[in-house]
Amino acid sequence: MGYKQNNKFTPEKAYTYARNSPTKKKKSEENDKDISLVYSIAEQIKKTRGLASIDNVEIIKEFFDEYKSGKSLEYMKDFSSMLDLLLNKNNPDNINIIYCWRVDRFGRNQKDMLDAVKRLTEKEIYIKFVDGGFDTFSSIGRMLMGILSSFAEWQREEIVTNTSIGREREHLLHPEKFGRPKKEIDWKKVSNFLNVKDKEIDKYSYSWSEIARTLKISPATLIRRYRNEVGQLPMRKI
Numbered sequence: 001m002g003y004k005q006n007n008k009f010t011p012e013k014a015y016t017y018a019r020n021s022p023t024k025k026k027k028s029e030e031n032d033k034d035i036s037l038v039y040s041i042a043e044q045i046k047k048t049r050g051l052a053s054i055d056n057v058e059i060i061k062e063f064f065d066e067y068k069s070g071k072s073l074e075y076m077k078d079f080s081s082m083l084d085l086l087l088n089k090n091n092p093d094n095i096n097i098i099y100c101w102r103v104d105r106f107g108r109n110q111k112d113m114l115d116a117v118k119r120l121t122e123k124e125i126y127i128k129f130v131d132g133g134f135d136t137f138s139s140i141g142r143m144l145m146g147i148l149s150s151f152a153e154w155q156r157e158e159i160v161t162n163t164s165i166g167r168e169r170e171h172l173l174h175p176e177k178f179g180r181p182k183k184e185i186d187w188k189k190v191s192n193f194l195n196v197k198d199k200e201i202d203k204y205s206y207s208w209s210e211i212a213r214t215l216k217i218s219p220a221t222l223i224r225r226y227r228n229e230v231g232q233l234p235m236r237k238i
Helices: 041-054 077-088 110-122 139-173 187-195 208-215 219-229
Strands: 003-005 008-010 013-019 025-027 034-036 058-065 097-100 126-129
Touching: 013 041, 013 077, 041 058, 041 097, 058 077, 077 110, 110 126, 187 208, 187 219, 208 219
Parallel strands: 013 058, 013 097, 097 126
Antiparallel strands: 003 008, 025 034
């Protein structure tokens, strides 16, 4: 394991951890292309390797988690595996430090982060962050992590809130963009059905329900859309 000298921690063997975010991209208003809001996993790995090299620390294994839509249950699987090795399987690689790009990349939320740091510290395993240049060896470093993780969680909540507000606003302004695409209705065909009449008994042949069944939509939808897109319902005797 690493050794302590003059109240400083000198690591020997390391894991690295990198993670992207579900909210990592946005549209650029200028060119409408995706631009990254955080370092990509490849860039994070490059930075953590660079710092480990400067510290003359051997990297034993690299862990990373990449968010993919529809696979949220598998998200942060590597993070869980890493902690399992260090905390539950007696640290088989004798790791004493984890290099990570930034505080908000380590753990799903503030509670998870601080709990992981506490348990790792108890086993004399520390985390060093590239962005900010601090580690959790000192109590000041751990306090700083708590402050930054709290700020990161607030930022995430702000993103979720602003996204929800923006979506609601967009839904009000452009409701046609949401839900299933509106089924095309041939109103000329509907009109033909409406006008078919049995002259002998002086009654129309097709009810709204029968016409709707032919179009494969509900009678309520047919009537509502007729009112909105054509006009007042015709007076008919079935």
